[in-house]
Amino acid sequence: MNRRVLIGVFDTEDAILAVTDAARRRGLKIVDVFAPYAVHGLDKAMGLQRSKLPWVCFLLGLTGAAAKVWFEYWTTASDWPINVGGKPWNSLPAFVPITFEVMVLFAGISTVLAFFGMSRLWPGRKTVVLDARVTNDRFALVLEEDSAAFDVGKVEQFLRDHQALRVEEREQEVVR
Amino acid sequence: MADVYSPLRMPLIAGHKKLATVTEDVCRPMLRPPSGLWWAGFTFAFSLMLLGVAAVSYQIATGVGTWGLNSTVGWAFDITNFVFWVGIGHAGTLISAILFLFRQKWRTSVNRSAEAMTLFAVMCAGIFPVIHTGRPWLAYWLFPYPNTRGPLWINFRSPLAWDCFAISTYFLISATFWYVGLIPDLATVRDRIAPGPRQRLFAIFSLGWNGSYRVWHHYEVLYLLLAGLATPLVVSVHTIVSWDFATAVIPGWHATIFPPYFVAGAIFSGIGMVLTLMIVARKVMNLEDYITLRHVDVMCKLLLLTSSIVALAYGTEFFTAFYSGNPYEQFVFRNRALGPFAWAYWTMVGCNVLVPQLLWFRGVRRRIGIVFVLSLLVNVGMWFERFVIIVTSLHRDFLPSSWASYRPTIVEVSTLAGSFGLFFTCFLIFCRILPVIAMGEVKAVLHHGNGKGGHS
Numbered sequence: 001m002n003r004r005v006l007i008g009v010f011d012t013e014d015a016i017l018a019v020t021d022a023a024r025r026r027g028l029k030i031v032d033v034f035a036p037y038a039v040h041g042l043d044k045a046m047g048l049q050r051s052k053l054p055w056v057c058f059l060l061g062l063t064g065a066a067a068k069v070w071f072e073y074w075t076t077a078s079d080w081p082i083n084v085g086g087k088p089w090n091s092l093p094a095f096v097p098i099t100f101e102v103m104v105l106f107a108g109i110s111t112v113l114a115f116f117g118m119s120r121l122w123p124g125r126k127t128v129v130l131d132a133r134v135t136n137d138r139f140a141l142v143l144e145e146d147s148a149a150f151d152v153g154k155v156e157q158f159l160r161d162h163q164a165l166r167v168e169e170r171e172q173e174v175v176r
Numbered sequence: 177m178a179d180v181y182s183p184l185r186m187p188l189i190a191g192h193k194k195l196a197t198v199t200e201d202v203c204r205p206m207l208r209p210p211s212g213l214w215w216a217g218f219t220f221a222f223s224l225m226l227l228g229v230a231a232v233s234y235q236i237a238t239g240v241g242t243w244g245l246n247s248t249v250g251w252a253f254d255i256t257n258f259v260f261w262v263g264i265g266h267a268g269t270l271i272s273a274i275l276f277l278f279r280q281k282w283r284t285s286v287n288r289s290a291e292a293m294t295l296f297a298v299m300c301a302g303i304f305p306v307i308h309t310g311r312p313w314l315a316y317w318l319f320p321y322p323n324t325r326g327p328l329w330i331n332f333r334s335p336l337a338w339d340c341f342a343i344s345t346y347f348l349i350s351a352t353f354w355y356v357g358l359i360p361d362l363a364t365v366r367d368r369i370a371p372g373p374r375q376r377l378f379a380i381f382s383l384g385w386n387g388s389y390r391v392w393h394h395y396e397v398l399y400l401l402l403a404g405l406a407t408p409l410v411v412s413v414h415t416i417v418s419w420d421f422a423t424a425v426i427p428g429w430h431a432t433i434f435p436p437y438f439v440a441g442a443i444f445s446g447i448g449m450v451l452t453l454m455i456v457a458r459k460v461m462n463l464e465d466y467i468t469l470r471h472v473d474v475m476c477k478l479l480l481l482t483s484s485i486v487a488l489a490y491g492t493e494f495f496t497a498f499y500s501g502n503p504y505e506q507f508v509f510r511n512r513a514l515g516p517f518a519w520a521y522w523t524m525v526g527c528n529v530l531v532p533q534l535l536w537f538r539g540v541r542r543r544i545g546i547v548f549v550l551s552l553l554v555n556v557g558m559w560f561e562r563f564v565i566i567v568t569s570l571h572r573d574f575l576p577s578s579w580a581s582y583r584p585t586i587v588e589v590s591t592l593a594g595s596f597g598l599f600f601t602c603f604l605i606f607c608r609i610l611p612v613i614a615m616g617e618v619k620a621v622l623h624h625g626n627g628k629g630g631h632s
Contacts, residue, residue: 032389033388035389036195036364036616038396039392042392043389043393046389048393051398072332075320075332080327084333084334097338097342097412097416098332100412101342101345101412102341105345105349107405108352108402108406109348109349112398112402116383119391120384121385123383124384129387132367132368135367135385135387136195136364136367137196
């Protein structure tokens with residue numbers, strides 16, 4: 001499926017913040033914003049929801065820690081108990097350091113993998129770069145021409161009023 | 177845009193850079209052929225590494241009898257080097273994670289290379305315990321896996337097992353954190369260089385990053401989470417390293433002060449190494465506008481702070497020995513300061529406590545030459561700290577008839593030299609093939625301190 005989009009290219013952080021906020025207020029459908037760095041406040045301007053990554057991190061960290069405590073208990077107290085210096089079979093306090101390390105390992109690696117999945121990033125993925133300069137020094141706002149009521153001329157003027165360097169109309173394949 | 181400076185917030189990056197200038201400045205050293213100076217450094221580091229490879233091969237083939245150990249001093253050079261290198265790594269995580277949580281924006285200029293330093297230092301550190309096992313080809317026995325010996329599981333109550341997990345987790349999380357930070361910059365380089373095999377490599381490793389804010393949005397959260405995980409992790413790693421000693425009943429090791437003492441010492445030595453590397457890198461790669469005198473100044477203050485904590489720990493150890501009334505404890509500390517290894521002890525005190533006092537003076541902190549020498553001395557001092565803790569606590573034990581001395585053999589010294597070779601070889605290659613400054617992060621703080629734009 002293809003869609004028609006209108007792209008405005010900007011060269012400052014202030015301009016992209018202002019135009020994104022204004023576009024959302026006007027009820028225009030924002031496909032995405034492209035930026036060379038994480039511009040603070042852009043998530044609010046785009047009206048994005050909070051990321052769910054902290055939940056992944058918390059739950060998998062907890063899973064890792066619980067699994068490790070069980071494994072340490074099972075190996076030292078159940079599967080093959082060995083008397084080490086007369087310490088109790090179940091030496092819970094001594095299991096804390098490794099449990100902590102495994103929790104961090106699980107939480108960290110799984111959050112990164114979840115991020116790759118959610119953001120559809122993987123090696124060899126076909127890169128669709130809007131403009132080679134959005135990874136360097138340009139910001140771009142992509143608006144979808146979502147209905148017949150979308151007046152290209154008016155929106156183009158709106159983008160130019162917000163200091164767009166360039167406005168471009170494109171046919172784009174819908175990826176997700 | 178008018179450049180209005182606030183008197184309260186000085187710009188972090190000098191020279192009124194534009195966004196594109198940052199990309200250009202950081203990519204330039206990567207894209208031009210290596211200089212003669214780089215080749216000279218690389219040849220030297222690589223030769224040292226080969227010396228290390230020869231030494232390690234020899235000692236593996238012959239056995240740890242090639243070391244200067246004896247039945248009294250059973251841990252010496254090897255473990256000193258291990259603790260030294262792990263400690264070096266800690267400053268990278270301090271800069272990348274802890275300072276991130278504290279919103280210290282100056283970190284953006286140095287975090288990439290400091291994290292790289294962490295990885296290479298942990299690689300160097302990992303070699304030593306593995307060769308110390310004596311049979312490094314069985315090093316995988318350190319991990320619990322279903323085996324044909326029972327299965328016989330590892331002893332989870334042992335600090336050495338904890339250490340094994342701590343160091344491997346630390347390496348994996350640091351590498352992940354570093355790579356995640358690199359992705360946007362790899363994409364920047366991908367979109368900048370000419371098509372070819374090199375560009376294809378950047379394309380593969382940048383995972384199709386295109387600057388979409390929907391991705392940046394999650395990325396910011398991911399970065400915060402990783403920083404939040406790495407912060408307690410780095411504290412835990414050197415805490416566990418200190419437990420290798422503190423859980424033993426040897427006077428001089430058996431002390432509750434060890435975890436904070438070791439963590440502070442680790443960060444102290446790491447900041448010393450960051451300064452050494454950064455002072456050279458900013459000069460050689462023309463990055464003076466990014467790593468400014470202000471960055472050097474701030475890191476000097478961190479050095480001074482951690483030096484003070486270490487000094488306090490040295491004092492506390494002596495006080496505890498005196499106050500405990502325990503003759504063995506008192507003997508160990510008297511022997512440390514006045515015994516046959518007094519020269520090592522006073523080298524340590526001189527380099528770690530006395531010399532850093534110069535950093536109270538702003539004039540010293542801003543003089544690059546002096547700071548460079550100081551940072552080298554800190555590294556010498558911190559190496560001796562570990563040597564002093566390990567060897568002086570062991571060489572005169574409870575039974576005077578078993579007292580002995582220790583002297584490293586040429587094999588051990590070559591192994592240490594080889595680890596420096598490995599470290600610098602890796603670092604020099606890193607400087608050539610990857611952006612040494614986190615462009616995506618520097619761009620976000622570019623206008624910091626200017627009147628308009630940017631978040632401050």
